[in-house]
Amino acid sequence: MTLTHAFPADESALDQAFDRLGTRITVARDEEVYAQDDEADRFYRVMSGVVRTSRLTADGRRQVGDFYYAGEVFGLEPGPDHRFAAEALTECEIQVVRRSAVRAFAGDVEVDRAILEATRVEMERLQEHVMLLGRKGARERVAGFLMGLAQRQPEDHVDLPMGRQDMADYLGLTIETVSRMLTQLQGEAIVAFPSTRRFHIRKWGALEALAA
Amino acid sequence: MTLTHAFPADESALDQAFDRLGTRITVARDEEVYAQDDEADRFYRVMSGVVRTSRLTADGRRQVGDFYYAGEVFGLEPGPDHRFAAEALTECEIQVVRRSAVRAFAGDVEVDRAILEATRVEMERLQEHVMLLGRKGARERVAGFLMGLAQRQPEDHVDLPMGRQDMADYLGLTIETVSRMLTQLQGEAIVAFPSTRRFHIRKWGALEALAA
């Protein structure tokens, strides 16, 4: 899996800051990058692997915030501390910079612009997530999820780095329902699963219509 | 209703830009401030009244994004155009500034910071909204909604500027379910509704526990 498209040719000030000031860490599968309620004083960029953010409610229910692929920035959060934890879904290489270090670098203007831009990307995802959770049925949620992954990995066969539980917790459903919807979509020949962690879209139109 | 608390003593660069460059408009009840898919080239600040943002899916389902009260900024959206429309819930006075005008004013640094800050506030709301929609039942959603309103209007009696349909579309429920939950909460003496558009919290602890 290459995902070279995730690194745009023109690097933003934030990307440059990562390149120059970032310390590279590797995080093992299922290890935590930062915990819920940790201080949010760093930015992170995925170099390889996939990161998942999630939040646990007091009574143990889990909501996953999003999944971050190579080239994507995470850890941008509104408050002084993280409302969502971040964990490595697969073994990950991650670049980290302290926020204060980023500020000192390259003059504030460009950096602030870049941070704002990254924050906007994050916001767009959140808006999409709200639409998904608010007014869509299980079929549509699952279809939308698969579409989203396929757009990020425009290869013929898309792999699912996350398990069913993670999908379910992202979609606000249960593993059973997710599983049922997947077999249903497969039964209608809209998608095909050669293995549980790998799929292929056979009817883009149909999937798109569902994901709407 | 005063809501003076919504205007902090120390004005941000954005607030100052509004004060100096903003043109004031008044929008009648149910009139549109901007439409879905309009170009997003302005910032807005509510002076009086309440604004609602909402998005319509292709097949007519509606999701309400949020409600904005006096002192709050809206219209900050990630992309070049609005994914959510904005409408006046009540008659509103709104200050408007072009984004380009804001940039030209006061040097980029402070303005960018202020915009970033406002964007973060918006992001926080979106995160909260995702949590609400993803892993909460109808009771909890309604309770959480009432809590949110009560926190913004720390008076004894809180009024609901929006109708049941708006609440439902914000919460991802139907009007009937919202209504049932309200009567249920009232039956348990957690809240009291002297009229349909006005309520009072009788058991903060119980409501808080539900909203968690």
Next chain:
DNA sequence: CGGTTAATTGAACGCATTCAACACGAGTGG
């Protein structure tokens, strides 16, 4: 190969929706 975890499938249940009827409130006109 077992042994273990993850994923699928089945059946019963429950919560929210749907569809329908009724109540309430505000505004209008007799």
Next chain:
DNA sequence: CCACTCGTGTTGAATGCGTTCAATTAACCG
């Protein structure tokens, strides 16, 4: 003042979608 209407909100009964609980199958790894 009452009668009438229209919009909005509430309540009831039946349906359905997703969940829950339980059992089976598939994938992974020693």
